[in-house]
Amino acid sequence: MPFPTATTPEQGSMSRxxxxxxxxxxxxxxxxxxxxxxxxxxxxxxxAVWASTMPFLQH
Structure with a gap:
């Protein structure tokens, strides 16, 4: 069963x-x-965080 996933990499820890x-x-x-x-x-x-998070949560 797939689960919604959100990741937040620390700046500089990984490349884009x-x-x-x-x-x-x-x-x-x-x-x-x-x-x-x-x-x-x-x-x-x-x-900006809220604008991108709300559609994710409503999905």
Whole structure:
């Protein structure tokens, strides 16, 4: 049974290509990249996080 998955890599810990590769390996996954956001993206750009999270949660 697939489960919804959200990942939040720490800035600098993985390249975008690694994140995209991991996203492609998880069936039915969704990926949201918020440009120039540090690891605590909730604090840095909450409106962008909320805009990408709400559709995920409603799905």
């Amino acid at each position: 290509l690694t994140i995209i590769a991991a996203y492609r390996m998880i069936p039915n996954s969704q990926l949201s990249i918020i440009p120039d956001a540090p690891h605590p993206v909730f604090l840095a750009n909450f409106p």
